[in-house]
Amino acid sequence: xxxxxxxxxxxxxxxxxxxxxxxxxxxxxxxxxxxxxxxxxxxxxxxxxxxxxxxxxxxxxxxxxxxxxxxxxxxxxxxxxxxxxxxxxxxxxxxxxxxxxxxxxxxxxxxxxxxxxxxxxxxxxxxxxxxxxxxxxxxxxxxxxxxxxxxxxxxxxxxxxxxxxxxxxxxxxxxxxxxxxxxxxxxxxxxxxxxxxxxxxxxxxxxxxxxxxxxxxxxxxxxxxxxxxxxxxxxxxxxxxxxxxxxxxxxxxxxxxxxxxxxxxxxxxxxxxxxxxxxxxxxxxxxxxxxxxxxxxxxxxxxxxxxxxxxxxxxxxxxxxxxxxxxxxxxxxxxxxxxxxxxxxxxxxxxxxxxxxxxxxxxxxxxxxxxxxxxxxxxxxxxxxxxxxxxxxxxxxxxxxxxxxxxxx
Amino acid sequence: xxxxxxxxxxxxxxxxxxxxxxxxxxxxxxxxxxxxxxxxxxxxxxxxxxxxxxxxxxxxxxxxxxxxxxxxxxxxxxxxxxxxxxxxxxxxxxxxxxxxxxxxxxxxxxxxxxxxxxxxxxxxxxxxxxxxxxxxxxxxxxxxxxxxxxxxxxxxxxxxxxxxxxxxxxxxxxxxxxxxxxxxxxxxxxxxxxxxxxxxxxxxxxxxxxxxxxxxxxxxxxxxxxxxxxxxxxxxxxxxxxxxxxxxxxxxxxxxxxxxxxxxxxxxxxxxxxxxxxxxxxxxxxxxxxxxxxxxxxxxxxxxxxxxxxxxxxxxxxxxxxxxxxxxxxxxxxxxxxxxxxxxxxxxxxxxxxxxxxxxxxxxxxxxxxxxxxxxxxxxxxxxxxxxxxxxxxxxxxxxxxxxxxxxx
Numbered sequence: 001x002x003x004x005x006x007x008x009x010x011x012x013x014x015x016x017x018x019x020x021x022x023x024x025x026x027x028x029x030x031x032x033x034x035x036x037x038x039x040x041x042x043x044x045x046x047x048x049x050x051x052x053x054x055x056x057x058x059x060x061x062x063x064x065x066x067x068x069x070x071x072x073x074x075x076x077x078x079x080x081x082x083x084x085x086x087x088x089x090x091x092x093x094x095x096x097x098x099x100x101x102x103x104x105x106x107x108x109x110x111x112x113x114x115x116x117x118x119x120x121x122x123x124x125x126x127x128x129x130x131x132x133x134x135x136x137x138x139x140x141x142x143x144x145x146x147x148x149x150x151x152x153x154x155x156x157x158x159x160x161x162x163x164x165x166x167x168x169x170x171x172x173x174x175x176x177x178x179x180x181x182x183x184x185x186x187x188x189x190x191x192x193x194x195x196x197x198x199x200x201x202x203x204x205x206x207x208x209x210x211x212x213x214x215x216x217x218x219x220x221x222x223x224x225x226x227x228x229x230x231x232x233x234x235x236x237x238x239x240x241x242x243x244x245x246x247x248x249x250x251x252x253x254x255x256x257x258x259x260x261x262x263x264x265x266x267x268x269x270x271x272x273x274x275x276x277x278x279x280x281x282x283x284x285x286x287x288x289x290x291x292x293x294x295x296x297x298x299x300x301x302x303x304x305x306x307x308x309x310x311x312x313x314x315x316x317x318x319x320x321x322x323x324x325x326x327x328x329x330x331x332x333x334x335x336x337x338x339x340x341x342x343x344x345x346x347x348x349x350x351x352x353x354x355x356x357x358x359x360x361x362x363x364x365x366x367x368x369x370x371x372x373x374x375x376x377x378x379x380x381x382x383x384x385x386x387x388x389x390x391x392x393x394x395x396x397x398x399x400x401x402x403x404x405x406x407x408x409x
Numbered sequence: 410x411x412x413x414x415x416x417x418x419x420x421x422x423x424x425x426x427x428x429x430x431x432x433x434x435x436x437x438x439x440x441x442x443x444x445x446x447x448x449x450x451x452x453x454x455x456x457x458x459x460x461x462x463x464x465x466x467x468x469x470x471x472x473x474x475x476x477x478x479x480x481x482x483x484x485x486x487x488x489x490x491x492x493x494x495x496x497x498x499x500x501x502x503x504x505x506x507x508x509x510x511x512x513x514x515x516x517x518x519x520x521x522x523x524x525x526x527x528x529x530x531x532x533x534x535x536x537x538x539x540x541x542x543x544x545x546x547x548x549x550x551x552x553x554x555x556x557x558x559x560x561x562x563x564x565x566x567x568x569x570x571x572x573x574x575x576x577x578x579x580x581x582x583x584x585x586x587x588x589x590x591x592x593x594x595x596x597x598x599x600x601x602x603x604x605x606x607x608x609x610x611x612x613x614x615x616x617x618x619x620x621x622x623x624x625x626x627x628x629x630x631x632x633x634x635x636x637x638x639x640x641x642x643x644x645x646x647x648x649x650x651x652x653x654x655x656x657x658x659x660x661x662x663x664x665x666x667x668x669x670x671x672x673x674x675x676x677x678x679x680x681x682x683x684x685x686x687x688x689x690x691x692x693x694x695x696x697x698x699x700x701x702x703x704x705x706x707x708x709x710x711x712x713x714x715x716x717x718x719x720x721x722x723x724x725x726x727x728x729x730x731x732x733x734x735x736x737x738x739x740x741x742x743x744x745x746x747x748x749x750x751x752x753x754x755x756x757x758x759x760x761x762x763x764x765x766x767x768x769x770x771x772x773x774x775x776x777x778x779x780x781x782x783x784x785x786x787x788x789x790x791x792x793x794x795x796x797x798x799x800x801x802x803x804x805x806x807x808x809x810x811x812x813x814x815x816x817x818x
Contacts, residue, residue, distance in 0.1 A: 194638025211637070215682055226789060227671035227694045228620070229603030229763030232662045234787065239672055240659055243652035250649055253641045262636035263648055264684050268675040273624055273692040273730060275673050283682040285636045321682060354638030378639060 005112055007400055009393035012104045016392070019045060019084065019100065020092035029383025030092050034085040034127035034138075035063070035163065040170035042084045046099065046124055053107055055122075058181075059174025061149045062142045063126040063167050066181060069106045070119055071407065076184035076366070077119035078407040080105055080399065081358060083128030083139070090129070091385025093191045093375075093392075099124045101189045101396040105403050116407035118184055125358045126172075132157045140361035143178045179365070185333060185406040186362035188370045189399045191387050193355050195378030203347030204395060205372030206337040209328040210353045210360045211258075212294045214286045215321035217265075218245065218305070222314050224270065224278035239268050239277040241314040248304045249284055252297050259297050260287040260354070283321065289352040291326050327360045330367030333406065337371050340401035346394050355380075371398050414521055416809055418802035421513045425801070428454060428493065428509065429501035438792025439501050443494040443536035443547075444472070444572065449579035451493045455508065455533055462516055464531075467590075468583025470558045471551045472535040472576050475590060478515045479528055480816065485593035485775070486528035487816040489514055489808065490767060492537030492548070499538070500794025502600045502784075502801075508533045510598045510805040514812050525816035527593055534767045535581075541566045549770035552587040588774070594742060594815045595771035597779045598808045600796050602764050604787030612756030613804060614781030615746040618737040619762045619769045620667075621703045623695040624730035626674075627654065627714070631723050633679065633687035648677050648686040650723040657713045658693055661706050668706050669696040669763070692730065698761040700735050736769045739776030742815065746780050749810035755803050764789075780807050 022045060023031045023038035032038040043065060050057045050067035058066045068077065082098025102122030109116065125143065130136025133155045141147045153164030167173040192198075197205050220238035242263075249261040265283035284301065288294035305316045334350065341348035351372065353359075359370050373395040376386040431454060432439045432447035441447040455474060459466045464476035477486065491507025511531030518525065534552065539545025542564045544556075551561045562573030576582040601607075606614050629647035651672075658670040674692035693710065697703035714725045743759065750757035760781065762768075768779050782804040785795040 192638065193635055194640070195634075195643050196638075196640060199643070213637070225604075225787060226602055226764060227669065227673060228622070228696055228765075229601065229605075229789070230787060231603070231605060232659075232669060234604050234608070237659075237671070239675060240655055243655040246649055246652040247656070250641075250646075260636065260641060262646075262683070262685050264636060264677070264682050264686060265680050266648060266675055266677040267680075268673070271674050271676075273673050273694050274671070276671050277673060285682050287637055355635060356637075378634060378643065380635060380638070 005108060005400060005404065007104050007108050007393055007396040008111065009389070012100060012393060012396055013389045015049065015100045015103065016092065016096060019096050023086070025383055027383035029385065030086045030090045031088055032084060032086045033088060033132040034129065035132065035166035035170055039085055043172055046084060049103055053103065053110060055106060058176045059172055060176035060178045060180065061174060062139050062152055062178050063172040063174065064139045064143055064178060065124045066121055067103070067106065068119060068121045068181065069109065071116045073117055075118060076182040077121045078403055079121045079123055079181065079183050079186045079362070080188065080403055081123035081125060082188050082190060083125045083358060085127055085129050087129050087131040087381045089381065089383060091380060091382055093385055093387050094193065094380055095128055097191060097392060098189045101399050104396055105400045108400055116404065118407045120403065120407050121181055128358055133163050137356055137358055137361050140358035144361040144364040145179060146361065146364065149178060183362065183366035185366055186359060186368040187333065187399060187403050187406065188357060188359045189395045190357055190370055190372060191380065192372040192375045193380035194375065196351060197372060197374035198376060198378065200349060201347070202374050203349055204341055204398060205351040206334050206348050207329060207353045207370035207372055208334055208350050209289065209326060210356060211287045211289045212291045212326035213322060213324045214294055214298050216284045217319040217321050218282050218284065219317045220280040220314050222278060225276045227274045227276050230276060235276050236313045237276050238280040238314050241308055241312060242266060242280045242282045244308060245282070245301070245305060249301055252300055256293045256297050258289045259293060287354065289326060327363050329363060329369045333367050333369035333402070336402045336405050337369055337398060340398045340405065343401060344397055346398065371395055414517060414809065414813065416513050416517050416802055416805040417520065418798070421509060421802060421805055422798045424458065424509045424512065425501065425505060428505050432495070434792055436792035438794065439495045439499045440497055441493060441495045442497060442541040443538065444541065444575035444579055448494055452581060455493060458512055462512065462519060464515060467585045468581055469585040469587045469589065470583060471548050471561055471587050472581040472583065473548045473552055473587060474533045475530055476512070476515065477528060477530045477590065478518065480525045482526055484527060485591040486530045487812055488530045488532055488590070488592050488595045488771070489597065489812055490532035490534060490595070491597050491599060492534045492767060494536055494538050496538050496540040496790045498790065498792060500789060500791055502794055502796050503602065503789055504537055506600060506801060507598045510808050513805055514809045517809055525813065527816045529812065529816050530590055537767055542572050546765055546767055546770050549767035553770040553773040554588060555770060555773065558587060592771065592775035594775055595768060595777040596742065596808060596812050596815065597766060597768045598804045599766055599779055599781055600789065601781040601784045602789035603784060605760060606781060606783035607785060607787065609758060610756070611783050612758055613750055613807060614760040615743050615757050616738060616762045616779035616781055617743055617759050618698065618735060619765060620696045620698045621700045621735035622731060622733045623703055623707050625693045626728040626730050627691050627693065628726045629689040629723050631687060634685045636683045636685050639685060644685050645722045646685050647689040647723050650717055650721060651675060651689045651691045653717060654691070654710070654714060658710055661709055665702045665706050667698045668702060696763065698735060736772050738772060738778045742776050742778035742811070745811045745814050746778055746807060749807045749814065752810060753806055755807065780804055
């Protein structure tokens with residue numbers, strides 16, 4: 001690699017600012033829900049940026065936008081990417097940074113007059129957030145062959161609007177077959193969306209994979225009764241059972257390595273001060289970098305619930321909301337991220353990704369890795385989401401170096 | 410007392426059936442929300458029953474209906490009563506039984522040609538349930554001087570309809586001043602609304618008083634964060650804090666005599682599977698037959714919350730929703746209930762009332778007591794609320810005997 005090769009930092013920041021004006025919210029964030037008018041404006045802008053760079057720009061049947069820089073030889077491409085859709089109350093960085101950094105990587109090569117050995121490309125994947133259409137990571141999921149184009153087109157938003165119709169309406173139902181560009185490697189720059197890097201001194205993160213996830217919905221049924229006239233011994237209180245399960249799952253995180261647990265949904269019915277609850281619906285979001293300890297956690301929770309049910313007379317039923325195994329990234333690419341950071345004199349640490357990303361889907365197709373930059377305060381999916389210009393440029397330079405390395409290996 | 414004096418059981422059951430046809434619901438319950446058309450129909454029916462008995466029927470300015478049987482001497486009256494309004498999904502017995510049993514007590518005396526020494530009366534109090542207008546026990550509260558007629562008239566239901574206007578609309582804004590009939594004693598028959606009597610073999614209950622009550626609303630604020638990207642040590646989870654408080658309050662009931670605790674409201678925000686909660690609103694309904702242990706319980710809960718707040722960084726604020734001291738009933742009347750049951754060969758046990766009743770307000774004015782009959786399955790405020798004909802007649806006979814005793818003492 002030409003070790004003097006660098007991202008044009010000012011241009012990267014300026015491009016991100018330009019994109020963040022599309023769907024800008026009064027709170028300083030962005031609202032570009034997938035396939036809305038704002039998303040279309042963002043796509044149109046991105047397309048024009050790619051075309052101005054001289055990339056070969058293609059759109060596939062699920063609306064993924066692909067900008068290709070031809071290499072010296074035929075064969076699979078080194079793909080960079082992320083997404084430009086946001087959640088309803090999104091920030092300016094999540095997704096957008098990865099796409100723009102990908103564009104800047106190709107721009108830097110063009111500026112330097114360099115042609116990589118392999119083809120290189122940047123992709124903006126459709127509907128990564130899942131805030132409008134299910135599932136999340138839809139565009140990369142379809143690209144990776146996990147879901148058919150037809151099934152994806154039939155998805156409806158909460159108001160019954162059909163995804164395929166929206167793709168046509170905004171003009172992004174393209175002619176290409178998703179996955180048409182074969183992948184040699186996939187690399188993605190993203191904000192961390194958590195507090196670890198900032199808390200650790202603000203360096204970069206070489207992401208080792210995406211942790212395994214198990215989302216459970218528990219429905220607990222007791223017996224509604226009058227909170228003034230029913231002695232404690234007669235009660236069957238599913239609210240109390242939910243409290244015990246929440247605390248139990250939390251305690252497990254202290255003994256099972258890497259384990260996370262959250263109960264974000266707790267709905268109590270009928271929800272009156274003087275009525276002992278009849279029914280509680282609660283969620284458990286369990287994650288672990290490794291599959292085995294996650295399975296151990298889930299089994300322990302289920303055993304605890306069975307005992308609680310037996311002892312306290314609470315009926316407990318389970319429903320799977322989501323379940324994904326751990327996605328380990330490719331060691332040679334993780335090491336490539338570290339080597340690139342070292343060359344640039346930037347501190348970097350290995351870490352797991354707590355959230356899902358398009359990289360998770362792309363890892364079904366090819367060796368994959370990610371680089372994270374710090375999120376100030378750990379905030380994300382929030383108008384106050386923030387990363388510094390300096391960190392964005394650092395992350396993009398690592399992406400550039402690692403991509404160049406992969407494209408010429 | 411004429412020890413052969415008995416309630417006409419068949420007539421009592423038939424009158425209760427007649428009233429329960431007014432506002433009857435498909436599920437077998439009743440819906441006679443205060444001052445609605447159904448309540449007016451119930452009132453009209455009750456008025457006609459009282460008039461047919463030859464009672465002197467009066468309506469006061471808050472809509473309380475008073476049927477008076479003149480005694481041999483001037484002076485305060487022995488008053489029987491309860492209410493005929495119901496909750497939205499009410500049963501057939503709550504309140505209605507007490508009013509109809511009062512009517513049957515006076516009817517039994519008339520049938521037997523007996524005139525008590527003191528005046529006797531039966532009152533149907535307005536809006537006892539509090540299901541339409543706040544506060545509950547409004548009619549008896551105004552009668553007892555706890556709230557002015559003007560303030561009560563200004564109360565609005567959840568749709569902004571004014572109580573005074575509704576009283577006029579249904580024709581029950583009467584000319585009498587609430588409390589116009591001075592009280593020598595107040596006696597009320599009611600269903601237990603809990604499982605204690607049925608669980609104890611099905612006898613009657615001589616109610617020793619209404620327990621003290623403390624309703625608290627707690628608002629817990631933590632820090633919202635991503636449940637995948639935020640390490641456990643960085644979280645401030647008010648949902649977990651709420652779980653600990655719920656369990657702590659429940660544990661207190663095992664060590665503080667007579668203590669009850671319920672957390673019937675638990676609202677978690679924002680309520681997403683993958684977001685560590687930001688804010689929880691929870692209620693605590695704490696009750697105890699005695700004021701001192703209730704105060705001890707509340708103090709222990711507040712201390713626990715202060716420690717939790719300090720340790721886990723959760724802000725916790727408190728708001729009083731309701732607070733009433735214990736209302737002990739009059740020993741001579743409680744003993745009178747027991748003596749009457751003994752005369753009739755009926756088992757009776759002393760017990761506290763878990764719920765509020767009009768008797769609670771009347772005890773501000775005069776010696777007061779209640780008799781409870783079993784509620785099958787402990788159900789109340791429910792279409793499936795049920796008490797047997799036999800128990801209703803037993804309860805009414807105890808009321809008759811105790812009332813005759815008080816009216817001639």
